[in-house]
Amino acid sequence: SAVISQKPSRDICQRGTSLTIQCQVDSQVTMMFWYRQQPGQSLTLIATANQGSEATYESGFVIDKFPISRPNLTFSTLTVSNMSPEDSSIYLCSVEDGESGSSSGANVLTFGAGSRLTVL
């Protein structure tokens, strides 16, 4: 299955600053997904990053707040801009891994280890 390297693993940030999270995959993938996981809550999809086109954002998330880059088929970044304490969360990147799900016919998601952000 795909191996995803995500960094930073954690950071403490000041209000009003921005932080960029990087995600590197060991194989070429068409789509990369960025999720947020707040304590005790479900995974929430922020956006889908496609190589060569603008990211597709879910309801409630906007490009100005969460700009995404996708320069090639193995790499993406998510920036959390002008952070506030409400942005404190775990941010995860993921890809659909046909290899790990092929025996069941499912498009299984493989996740990076996550980036735990704390905004003071």
Place this chain on the structure above:
Amino acid sequence: GQNIDQPTEMTATEGAIVQINCTYQTSGFNGLFWYQQHAGEAPTFLSYNVLDGLEEKGRFSSFLSRSKGYSYLLLKELQMKDSASYLCAVRDRNYQLIWGAGTKLIIKP
């Protein structure tokens, strides 16, 4: 709206069996997933159901009833390493993944 319900927390004893339930109300259905997430780590895939019935994979089994909007994950011969959160997720008619908040399973010796 779309909704996935699962218990917030469950406790079980090492060596025993535990069943984690998941009920869903979604716009259409294109498969149900269970993921395991240890504290501080990424979710990892456990099982997938798209047809009614039981899927068995070693100590873990997952059941689906589409007519009832219901699934469960059954864990047998519990080990301490099974202490984790278990996430239920459903693909709707648009192939969007809808996630439950997860069930934190605590295993006691």
